[in-house]
Amino acid sequence: MSSPEIRIDQLTGSRVLIAPGRSQRPDDFSPGDWHPSGGEGCPFCEGNESATPPELEAERPGAGGANGPGWLTRTVPNLYPAVVARESGESEDSRKVADRAGSESSAYSSPADPLLASGRGSEPDMFSTRPAYGAHEVIINSPRHLSSLAELGEEGMAAAVRAWRSRMRAHEKAAYVQLILNQGPDSGASLEHSHAQLGAMEFVPASVARERERVGAYRERTAGASLLGEILREEIRRGDRLVAIDDEVALVCPWASRHPYEMRIIPRRPTSRFEEDEGGATMLGRAVGALTSLFGDPCQLNLWVRTAPRGVEHFHWHLDLIPRLEPSSAFEMATGVDINIVTPEAAAETLREAIT
Numbered sequence: 001m002s003s004p005e006i007r008i009d010q011l012t013g014s015r016v017l018i019a020p021g022r023s024q025r026p027d028d029f030s031p032g033d034w035h036p037s038g039g040e041g042c043p044f045c046e047g048n049e050s051a052t053p054p055e056l057e058a059e060r061p062g063a064g065g066a067n068g069p070g071w072l073t074r075t076v077p078n079l080y081p082a083v084v085a086r087e088s089g090e091s092e093d094s095r096k097v098a099d100r101a102g103s104e105s106s107a108y109s110s111p112a113d114p115l116l117a118s119g120r121g122s123e124p125d126m127f128s129t130r131p132a133y134g135a136h137e138v139i140i141n142s143p144r145h146l147s148s149l150a151e152l153g154e155e156g157m158a159a160a161v162r163a164w165r166s167r168m169r170a171h172e173k174a175a176y177v178q179l180i181l182n183q184g185p186d187s188g189a190s191l192e193h194s195h196a197q198l199g200a201m202e203f204v205p206a207s208v209a210r211e212r213e214r215v216g217a218y219r220e221r222t223a224g225a226s227l228l229g230e231i232l233r234e235e236i237r238r239g240d241r242l243v244a245i246d247d248e249v250a251l252v253c254p255w256a257s258r259h260p261y262e263m264r265i266i267p268r269r270p271t272s273r274f275e276e277d278e279g280g281a282t283m284l285g286r287a288v289g290a291l292t293s294l295f296g297d298p299c300q301l302n303l304w305v306r307t308a309p310r311g312v313e314h315f316h317w318h319l320d321l322i323p324r325l326e327p328s329s330a331f332e333m334a335t336g337v338d339i340n341i342v343t344p345e346a347a348a349e350t351l352r353e354a355i356t
Contacts, residue, residue: 004083004132006203008113015203017132019082025190036192036298039145044193046143052076056137057166059159072156073163074140075198083134083201107175107204107309135171135200139163140193147192148183148298149288161281164196168275168307171200176208176309179274184300186324196303204309212312219314226270228316231255241344243351244286248279251287253344253351260326260342261294261351263287265319272308274317284319290355291323300324 004019043051046069055067057075064070141160142152152160168177181196182189204212218227235242235252243251243263254264265284271277292299301323308315332338 004081006130006132008128015205017082018129019080019132022080022082025080036147039193042145042191042193044138044140044191044195045145046071049074052138053079057163057170059163069143071143072159073142075163075167076138076140078136078138078197081136083132083136083199085135086133107202108209133202134174135198137167137198137200139167139196139198141195142193145192146194148292149181149194149285149301149303150292150297150299152194152285154282154285157285158281160194160196161284164198164305165275165277167198168273168305171198172310174200174202174310176201176204177275177307178205179305179307181301181303183302184298184324186300186327187302208306208309211306212309212315215315226314226316228266228318229270232266232268241348243290243348244283244355246283249283251283251355253348254320255344257340257342257344257347258338259322260340261291261347262320262322262340262344263351265321267317270316272313272315272317274305274307274319277317280319284321286355287321287351290351291321293354294350295323295325 002021004017004021007016007018039045042048049055049067049069053076055074055076058066058071059073060071062070139160141149141163142156146152146156149157149160164179168179171177178199178201179196180199181194183194184192215227218230219225222230232250232252235255236245236250241253241255243253245251245268247268249265249267252264252266254262265280265287267277267279274280288299288301291301301321303319303321305317305319307317326341329339
């Protein structure tokens with residue numbers, strides 16, 4: 001098996017991407033502390049454009065041609081994708097795959113789920129799969145061999161975030177677009193050159209669907225209020241988990257933080273889609289700088305964007321980031337319940353002292 005597949009856990013209903021090709025990724029890291037090795041032979045550095053697939057997009061302030069030097073940010077297909085593109089010429093309707101009982105897949109459900117089939121009187125297939133279609137891209141944040149977002153500086157961070165948003169907009173027809181960034185070996189990164197990844201998927205992950213449902217239920221119960229907007233207003237009023245605020249966004253340690261020093265960037269004006277907004281790059285730079293000052297340069301971290309699924313009007317984007325300070329334990333894996341040994345109030349107090 002080489003092509004990515006979607007499988008559904010029979011007990012939880014959760015989707016899992018099985019992508020064996022990703023095991024062939026190059027690895028810049030070895031066990032132990034992270035000591036960046038430099039850019040020799042790095043495929044993401046300026047001048048090594050031939051080492052990557054042809055670019056999908058690049059910001060070029062000069063007159064340089066495609067797939068050559070002169071860029072600020074550059075996006076290429078992921079050589080080891082978790083999801084793959086459909087064959088050329090397949091129609092939009094081909095995304096709807098019927099099972100033996102005639103039910104069609106959707107962004108929120110799939111006939112590969114044996115419980116759906118068994119509920120219609122047909123014999124369930126406990127081991128059904130579906131192809132993992134979509135797009136998987138790498139967004140290179142800088143032409144220089146920088147291992148940390150903190151090294152980008154204000155202009156570099158702004159350029160990187162512009163590129164993230166541009167590529168998310170390019171996949172507006174996807175059911176859901178996930179933007180992530182892994183920094184350091186403990187975060188899941190395989191190359192040290194700073195880069196983000198984008199996954200455009202034909203399904204909405206369960207955690208995103210759950211948040212959508214709660215946002216919609218709160219809006220209905222309160223005659224139109226934004227759940228995250230109300231949370232932010234109260235966080236600003238109370239102040240004990242507020243790290244920083246500017247004219248565009250606020251930075252808080254979430255009330256139920258799952259990890260030590262977890263932070264969330266929330267736009268002050270409720271906006272459904274990260275890719276359609278403009279703010280947050282400056283605050284992200286400040287947040288990364290605070291983590292770097294506390295936990296070393298480069299600081300290992302994970303970052304992800306939560307944006308509205310396709311067709312969802314009422315939502316409120318946010319950007320979450322955590323430093324990788326400790327691994328998950330068997331309890332977290334078994335229960336799905338995280339144990340956080342640092343209160344978000346104490347974390348916010350420490351971060352307020354560290355942020356510039």
